[in-house]
Amino acid sequence: MRIVADENIPLAEAFFADHGELVRLPGREMTREQVRDADILLVRSVTRVNAELLTGSRVRFVGTATIGRDHVDQDWLAEQGIGFASAPGCNADSVGDYVISTLLLFGEEDGVALTDRVVGVVGAGNVGGRLVERLRALGIRCLICDPPRAAQESSEDFVSLEALIEQADVVSVHTPLIKGGDHPTHHLLSGSHIEALRTDQILISAGRGDCVDGRALSVRLERDPDLRVVLDVWENEPDIDEVLYRRAAIATPHIAGYSLDGKLRGTEMLYQAMSRHFGLPVRKQLGQLKPENWLRRIAISRRAPPQEALLLCTRTCYDVRRDTLLFERYRRQYGMAKGFDLMRREYPTRREFSTLRVELKHSAGAVREVLESAGFAIRAPRK
Numbered sequence: 001m002r003i004v005a006d007e008n009i010p011l012a013e014a015f016f017a018d019h020g021e022l023v024r025l026p027g028r029e030m031t032r033e034q035v036r037d038a039d040i041l042l043v044r045s046v047t048r049v050n051a052e053l054l055t056g057s058r059v060r061f062v063g064t065a066t067i068g069r070d071h072v073d074q075d076w077l078a079e080q081g082i083g084f085a086s087a088p089g090c091n092a093d094s095v096g097d098y099v100i101s102t103l104l105l106f107g108e109e110d111g112v113a114l115t116d117r118v119v120g121v122v123g124a125g126n127v128g129g130r131l132v133e134r135l136r137a138l139g140i141r142c143l144i145c146d147p148p149r150a151a152q153e154s155s156e157d158f159v160s161l162e163a164l165i166e167q168a169d170v171v172s173v174h175t176p177l178i179k180g181g182d183h184p185t186h187h188l189l190s191g192s193h194i195e196a197l198r199t200d201q202i203l204i205s206a207g208r209g210d211c212v213d214g215r216a217l218s219v220r221l222e223r224d225p226d227l228r229v230v231l232d233v234w235e236n237e238p239d240i241d242e243v244l245y246r247r248a249a250i251a252t253p254h255i256a257g258y259s260l261d262g263k264l265r266g267t268e269m270l271y272q273a274m275s276r277h278f279g280l281p282v283r284k285q286l287g288q289l290k291p292e293n294w295l296r297r298i299a300i301s302r303r304a305p306p307q308e309a310l311l312l313c314t315r316t317c318y319d320v321r322r323d324t325l326l327f328e329r330y331r332r333q334y335g336m337a338k339g340f341d342l343m344r345r346e347y348p349t350r351r352e353f354s355t356l357r358v359e360l361k362h363s364a365g366a367v368r369e370v371l372e373s374a375g376f377a378i379r380a381p382r383k
């Protein structure tokens with residue numbers, strides 16, 4: 001078989017090369033000619049997979065190593081009898097790490113404890129749902145806006161978007177891009193929602209850029225530069241609006257989910273789905289192939305105040321400021337669109353919180369509780 005894979009899918013050779021010739025290509029420029037002779041196509045979110053790309057090709061299976069699927073015309077694939085798989089949840093916890101790092105940063109800047117802010121999560125699926133679990137475990141009050149879930153779950157846990165904006169201190173958007181149906185998300189955060197934000201609120205957007213009206217946000221920020229917005233996803237990536245970029249408190253090039261762990265999980269999920277599709281045995285497992293952790297463990301004293309311990313472990317693992325500074329360096333050196341994609345391609349190795357083993361000399365206590373809630377792996381003596 002011939003396999004065409006995006007150059008930014010780690011371990012694709014290790015998982016797939018046994019099944020045929022593997023060709024790597026830059027995803028954003030993939031052409032019809034390049035994929036015509038492929039049997040399997042493995043992409044990321046930057047490749048639009050549709051009739052235009054695949055008509056007349058030999059492709060029988062398409063996999064996207066991402067959670068998002070809005071770049072794939074799934075109906076067309078189904079009509080053509082082409083198998084399809086995505087990687088649900090693969091990097092969900094990495095996005096959670098990004099949000100927790102951001103909350104800690106603003107907490108430190110403002111001298112506000114994490115638990116003193118109410119976090120509103122819009123879209124509580126794998127990413128938002130898991131984030132809510134971690135934040136609640138940390139003692140943070142969370143509000144959830146997720147109308148599709150609210151319609152099914154008859155729980156009182158859900159609020160409207162308007163109520164969430166009114167009551168939350170942080171509004172964190174994690175919805176997929178959905179253009180039709182009962183709950184479309186294109187410009188879900190519309191001009192009127194953006195106007196309703198209070199200056200002391202924090203807006204985080206890490207779902208898809210089109211879920212937030214970028215023009216309205218830029219206008220609001222011009223008038224109200226103290227409003228803090230954290231933008232990981234943008235309209236019109238990679239050639240994003242430079243004015244909005246400058247007005248954002250934290251600006252990153254769609255890397256919230258870019259941990260090595262999240263990406264590798266995505267590759268493994270595609271390998272499993274491809275094997276199922278072609279009736280092949282699943283012989284490989286990520287555990288056998290995963291690269292070594294550069295930073296394996298950290299020891300925390302029992303006297304460390306829990307919030308200090310959390311800050312220390314979070315910073316050790318991931319600090320969102322690094323990515324905002326790095327993005328600015330790439331932008332200056334290469335210009336916006338090229339810098340955006342280059343930083344993503346050369347993204348430094350980042351590991352999920354769960355890969356850092358925190359050694360405690362004691363089995364219980366507030367430090368352990370806080371670190372476990374945030375998602376770190378704890379090693380402590382048995383009680």
Ligand SMILES: NC(=O)c1ccc[n+]([C@@H]2O[C@H](COP(=O)([O-])OP(=O)(O)OC[C@H]3O[C@@H](n4cnc5c(N)ncnc54)[C@H](O)[C@@H]3O)[C@@H](O)[C@H]2O)c1
Nearest residue numbers: 067068123124125126127146148175176183206207256257
């Ligand atoms: N920035 C990144 O690096 C990054 C990483 C991973 C995922 N994502 C994006 O985040 C999205 C969500 O990921 P997920 O794993 O949680 O997906 P998911 O499918 O598990 O969950 C999506 C949730 O959004 C809810 N939803 C749908 N329409 C809504 C609406 N109108 N208002 C509020 N909620 C709505 C759904 O009911 C569901 O609970 C992905 O589709 C992807 O686009 C971004």
Ligand SMILES: O=C(O)[C@H](O)[C@H](O)COP(=O)(O)O
Nearest residue numbers: 044045046066067068257258
């Ligand atoms: O949907 C996802 O999983 C994320 O948005 C993913 O991290 C996007 O990465 P890309 O495919 O653009 O490299």
